[in-house]
Amino acid sequence: MIQRCMYALLMVAFLSANSLPANSEDALLILKEVSGNVNVTYAGHEQPGRIGLQFSPPAQIRTGADGSVLVAQADTTIRINPNSVIAIPASATPSTMVDQIVQQLGNAMYNVKSRKGRPFSVQTPYLT
Numbered sequence: 001m002i003q004r005c006m007y008a009l010l011m012v013a014f015l016s017a018n019s020l021p022a023n024s025e026d027a028l029l030i031l032k033e034v035s036g037n038v039n040v041t042y043a044g045h046e047q048p049g050r051i052g053l054q055f056s057p058p059a060q061i062r063t064g065a066d067g068s069v070l071v072a073q074a075d076t077t078i079r080i081n082p083n084s085v086i087a088i089p090a091s092a093t094p095s096t097m098v099d100q101i102v103q104q105l106g107n108a109m110y111n112v113k114s115r116k117g118r119p120f121s122v123q124t125p126y127l128t
Contacts, residue, residue: 027096028054032072037064057088075113
């Protein structure tokens with residue numbers, strides 16, 4: 001009986017791991033540099049930004065007056081400067097590259113690498 005339960009658990013784990021798209025690693029965002037006050041909200045929880053933190057959209061990144069952060073996804077990077085709020089909505093096709101950024105406040109520098117025909121947009125609701 002115990003062997004059957006263990007076998008079933010192993011099969012579920014194996015099938016779950018293999019059901020992820022091949023590029024699911026590329027879908028993760030990672031904090032490469034963090035300075036000062038940086039908070040990241042994802043999966044319903046807010047936590048302080050730290051180098052190496054990995055997360056998936058939807059997410060929000062907020063920097064304080066002394067905060068800045070470098071966010072990377074594959075070869076694309078976003079440097080978010082102090083007093084900024086950046087929202088990263090979930091992609092239309094989950095487990096893929098970020099398609100859209102909503103820059104709610106502050107400024108950021110975007111270094112977007114080749115996307116093989118996929119668009120990338122930055123919305124700035126308060127800028128005209």
